[in-house]
Amino acid sequence: MTHEIKAALAALLMIAGAVAWAEPVVIYDSGRSESIEAYVPRPKPQPKAFKPKPDALIASLLDRRFPVHTPELTPGIVAPMASAFSGLTQPVFLVGSDDLSRRWLRQFGGKLRAVGAVGLVIEAQSLAEFQELAALAPALRLVPVSGSDLVRQLAPTLRLEHYPLLISARRIEQ
Structure with missing residues (x-):
C-alpha cells in the first residue's frame, strides 16, 4: 500500500470512530414531538405457561414407576463369588425397601x-x-427398576437368589 492510501484509511477510521461515538443531532424540533409508542403496536402479553416445580415434576415421574418388584430375588445372605463382568466400569448394587x-x-x-x-x-x-x-x-445415586431382566441374563452363569448385594468387575458380594 502506498503512503497516501494508508493515510486515507487512517483518516477514514478516525472519522468513522468519531461519528460512532458522537451524540445524536436534532435536525428539527417543532416543540410538538410525540412518542413513537402511539405508532408502534405494543407486543401482546403472552400467557405464562404452567411450569411445575422441578421437584414436583421428578416426583410425579418417579411415582409412576412404583411398585417395583423382582420376584426372582428375596432379601437374604449372599455368598461372595467371582464376577464375570470384567468390563463393568462402574459397580452396581441391588437393594430393596x-x-x-x-x-x-x-x-x-x-x-x-x-x-x-x-x-x-x-x-x-x-x-x-x-x-x-x-x-x-443421600450421596448415592438410586434408580427404581425391576431386576428381573438382570437376573434372567445372569441366570446361566450365576445363581443369584438374594439381595442386597454389590456387583463389581471382580466380585459379587454382600
Whole structure:
C-alpha cells in the first residue's frame, strides 16, 4: 500500500470512530414531538405457561414407576463369588425397601460411595419407600427398576437368589 492510501484509511477510521461515538443531532424540533409508542403496536402479553416445580415434576415421574418388584430375588445372605463382568466400569448394587437392605445400606453406604456404585432399587411398594432409602444414602445415586431382566441374563452363569448385594468387575458380594 502506498503512503497516501494508508493515510486515507487512517483518516477514514478516525472519522468513522468519531461519528460512532458522537451524540445524536436534532435536525428539527417543532416543540410538538410525540412518542413513537402511539405508532408502534405494543407486543401482546403472552400467557405464562404452567411450569411445575422441578421437584414436583421428578416426583410425579418417579411415582409412576412404583411398585417395583423382582420376584426372582428375596432379601437374604449372599455368598461372595467371582464376577464375570470384567468390563463393568462402574459397580452396581441391588437393594430393596426391606429391613435387611436398610441395615446393609447404612452399614456399607460409605464403601458404596467410595467405589462410585449406582444403586438399583429392585423392590419398593411406593415412592415414599424409595425416598426413605434415598434418605439413608443421600450421596448415592438410586434408580427404581425391576431386576428381573438382570437376573434372567445372569441366570446361566450365576445363581443369584438374594439381595442386597454389590456387583463389581471382580466380585459379587454382600
